[in-house]
Amino acid sequence: MAAPATDVAPQETAYAAEHDGSDLLVVENLKKHFPVTRGIIFQKQIAAVKAVDGVSFSVRQGETLGVVGESGCGKSTMARCIMRLLDATDGRIVFDGRDITRLSRVEMRPFRREMMMIFQDPYASLNPRKRVGFIVAEALEVHKLGTEAEIKRRVQELLDVVGLNPEHYNRFPHEFSGGQRQRIGVARALAVNPKLIVCDEPVSALDVSVQAQILNLLKDLQSSFGLTYIFIAHDLNVVRHISDRVMVMYLGHAVEIAPKSRLYAEPKHPYTGALLSAVPVPDPEAARTKKKIVLEGDVPSPINPPSGCWFHPRCPRFREGHCDVETPPLYSFSDGQFAACHYPLERWPLTEEELRHPSSGRAS
């Protein structure tokens, strides 16, 4: 059954309505465009890569927001903008009640302690020439949190918390395996007691058994320290396991945001449906009977994105004259589910026939 239609809400107000002061992070209409230039001395901008093009969402204290999407959809760029590692082209980032979008380096410094990041590749994100103790302690030293002895004690405590031997603080990263290195990355992120940790594909480079260790560790740490996570991944299984709410991105836009129970049980956006049906399920019986939506083609270039709905060139529900003309806003459904589609999925799973012929649109 289709969720009862509610009023069309422009993106910002949809979130403002939800906003009740418990949000740790509010992102409004975030845009990041990278210029494409021509010429060596006189660089002339000829186009822009619209890596992130108007994303709004909020993250509550203590929750995990999962962000999924294919490579190139802008999820990592978005994370870097939130961390202020990149400057946003437009939009607002409000962290803990304060607008941090345009803060200077100096003004930003106290906030750097509050938000930390865990990176994808544990081989590339740890300096090979520094000892583990130094890597974990660096942020503590930068923020002058304690004397040398206190910092050393804190580092050993952190190593213990993430399941490494505290005696190993004098070792170099190459002496650890991939999973252990990722634990070092987690310890580093935890060092300054941050409120928000942005995890950018933290388990993608790991084997499944090790991946489970890291996911369990992240969950344990969340419950003991009340952490808030933004968890970026392309693996929908992993995101489902760890998230409270999930945001699906496509071509620099959020196409659907919903609590995980809603998103996985009743996706509204056809792209979400396609992603879900594409995930291999480790059950041979189900795999044989499952209907798949196999998308044609590739993700279009963010330099020259399609008109109207960004997904329309690959969408099985595409309606000419509507989808390619009018950009869908984030429509609101029940239970905090939002999807940017003129012809949202009525139910899930759908037959091929129902997928191609929507019963009725949210048409204007």
Add this chain to the structure above:
Amino acid sequence: MALLEVRDLKTHFRTDDGIVKAVDGVSFSIEKGKTLGIVGESGSGKSVTCLTIMGLNPKRNTISSGEAIFNGQNLLTMSSSDLREIRGNDIAMIFQDPMTSLNPVHRIGHQLVEAIQLHRDVSKKQARARALELLKAVGIPRAERRIDDYPHQFSGGMRQRVMIAMALVNDPDLLIADEPTTALDVTTQAQILKLMTTLQREFDSAIIMITHDLGVIAEIADDVVVMYAARVAEQGNVDALFTRPQHPYTWGLLGSLPRLDTDVDRLVQIQGQPPSLLNPPRGCRFHPRCPYVMGICKTEEPHLMPVDGDRTHTQACHLDQTTKDREAEKLLAGTMAEAS
């Protein structure tokens, strides 16, 4: 008769630190038109197994033994020129990373034509026509124009399609795919898997699919080999393996997988790290990480035994059958009960 029969395959590498037993007694067979999945963690020897079959290990430092009978011939004792005839013609391979396995300075058309002319006595024009036909078969849009593009002009999924086209140029009987979808997004992965199964039906080739993703295995494999630390831990039909897994390592793999169809609070995790193959543990190689470890596991190496007399489903674990069935049931019930 099986298309490929591998018996007691061993590949050892001489290194400065000693002998690394990368593959240490692996046997399996595959029929025409079937798909065999090989799963295991990094370093379990799954890729080396296939490189050995293809004769692609460096000659220096490698000691291989055992048999790999392909169409009645032992690939391991064959001369390099005979093997070259078979490679790319009867057996083809698709690698994980399509960017590094295509030559970046040649147009893809040229690379395909080269592969055809190596094995066929055809003119360049005919070879090019064949290349074009294959690019269309693997679903490259506007193939007439893209055939003269360079690899960097293709996206990841498209490059993998080109790799598949190249592997198929000579209608191989056996296609070995080493993690062909690992570097790809789920939607692209779905496209590639669909393409592989369609082509398999069309050409009736056998596929050996190496992957660490049990989801992919469930989707396309007929038979599965689970490898752990250079040996086979469990082996069987895909249904048997997923409905009645018998080895604690298989349980660990299944339990550590977060899945779409179930909700669990904590994932089962396999403690510790895979062992070093320079100096593997005595007894059962899984025993240092196994939650069911017994005294015998530390001293005596378990052999592959049929499950309930079923010769197609074998496992190497000392646990008794009742315990295994109970634990397997618990694992499956755990994932089923919480499915909502």
